Amino acid sequence: MDRSIDVDSVDLLGRVRAGDDAAWAELTGQYTNLLWSLARGMRLSEQDAADAVQTTWLRLVERIDTIRHPDRVGGWLATTMRRECLAAIARRERVQPADGWDDLPAPADPLEDGLIREERDAALWRALRALRPRCQALLRVLMADPAPSYADVALALDMPVGSIGPTRQRCLAALRQLMRLGPEPV
Amino acid sequence: MSPDEDDDQLLERLRQVAAEADAVPENVLAAARAAFTMRDTDLELARLVADSAEAGFEPVRSGAVAARLLAFDGGGVQVDLDVEVAGGRTVLIGHVSGADACVLERGDGSRQLVPLDELGRFLVGGVRPGPLRLRCRGPAGRTVATSWVTV
Numbered sequence: 001m002d003r004s005i006d007v008d009s010v011d012l013l014g015r016v017r018a019g020d021d022a023a024w025a026e027l028t029g030q031y032t033n034l035l036w037s038l039a040r041g042m043r044l045s046e047q048d049a050a051d052a053v054q055t056t057w058l059r060l061v062e063r064i065d066t067i068r069h070p071d072r073v074g075g076w077l078a079t080t081m082r083r084e085c086l087a088a089i090a091r092r093e094r095v096q097p098a099d100g101w102d103d104l105p106a107p108a109d110p111l112e113d114g115l116i117r118e119e120r121d122a123a124l125w126r127a128l129r130a131l132r133p134r135c136q137a138l139l140r141v142l143m144a145d146p147a148p149s150y151a152d153v154a155l156a157l158d159m160p161v162g163s164i165g166p167t168r169q170r171c172l173a174a175l176r177q178l179m180r181l182g183p184e185p186v
Numbered sequence: 187m188s189p190d191e192d193d194d195q196l197l198e199r200l201r202q203v204a205a206e207a208d209a210v211p212e213n214v215l216a217a218a219r220a221a222f223t224m225r226d227t228d229l230e231l232a233r234l235v236a237d238s239a240e241a242g243f244e245p246v247r248s249g250a251v252a253a254r255l256l257a258f259d260g261g262g263v264q265v266d267l268d269v270e271v272a273g274g275r276t277v278l279i280g281h282v283s284g285a286d287a288c289v290l291e292r293g294d295g296s297r298q299l300v301p302l303d304e305l306g307r308f309l310v311g312g313v314r315p316g317p318l319r320l321r322c323r324g325p326a327g328r329t330v331a332t333s334w335v336t337v
Contacts, residue, residue: 028218036210055317057221094252143204
């Protein structure tokens with residue numbers, strides 16, 4: 001693992017604890033994309049993803065002075081976000097049957113391709129949707145920008161660090177396979 | 187080119203498509219930055235000590251109402267909170283002890299007074315979805331807030 005990242009995160013959290021707004025902006029700039037990617041990979045709607053990301057940051061503010069391992073703030077965020085996503089899914093499951101499925105607007109598909117200009121890219125994005133959910137979630141998290149550390153990915157998806165590399169390889173191979181098969185039959 | 191480099195390249199392409207098709211909305215980035223304004227080092231935390239949604243309970247249901255029961259404790263304040271959702275509307279029903287005044291605080295920092303009756307009970311209707319917490323005046327005038335809950 002890259003030790004310089006850990007040192008940076010200890011320093012960054014120290015500055016955040018001292019009340020440094022710029023340090024907070026840097027921290028949110030570094031991780032918000034990962035948190036969003038995790039929520040979307042777990043197929044939360046835009047609204048639920050937005051609430052889960054906001055709650056995760058509010059929880060960090062709430063706990064900022066008592067976090068035990070400032071060197072692992074990324075892992076703390078990934079774990080907290082995963083929990084928020086599971087809670088959002090549970091909330092939907094609790095509420096929806098009571099409301100009746102018919103009354104609800106279908107949540108926007110996180111793999112909606114309407115915004116993509118190039119057909120080639122849209123086809124790639126649609127192929128993702130045909131992968132099994134585990135692959136979709138892993139690849140969506142690995143797409144986060146900046147690229148997340150495997151330690152953070154492991155906590156985000158609750159999988160062993162050692163299985164990320166091999167699973168990534170298998171999921172990308174499956175994606176290539178789907179692309180080779182061409183446009184999905186309708 | 188090695189298979190690993192192929193994979194890195196495909197993932198990079200996916201990252202670019204994600205930036206186009208599913209970018210982080212600007213309001214999400216803004217809310218993340220704004221969360222820091224909610225920092226208050228004098229605040230004492232009433233932690234979540236029970237949550238029906240996490241305890242493996244069967245959902246509490248009567249008719250078309252789905253309810254989630256939460257309990258918080260800390261800083262000399264106890265809060266029992268019942269989040270009820272019916273027909274897409276959220277109602278908070280609760281009980282506070284150890285505090286004589288509370289406000290409902292939202293993730294964006296907005297607040298509304300929560301009227302407590304003589305027994306410390308309250309009811310707030312028309313609650314919009316998103317993170318919230320109860321912020322109360324506890325023993326000896328200390329400020330105590332529950333941990334955040336997303337409804």
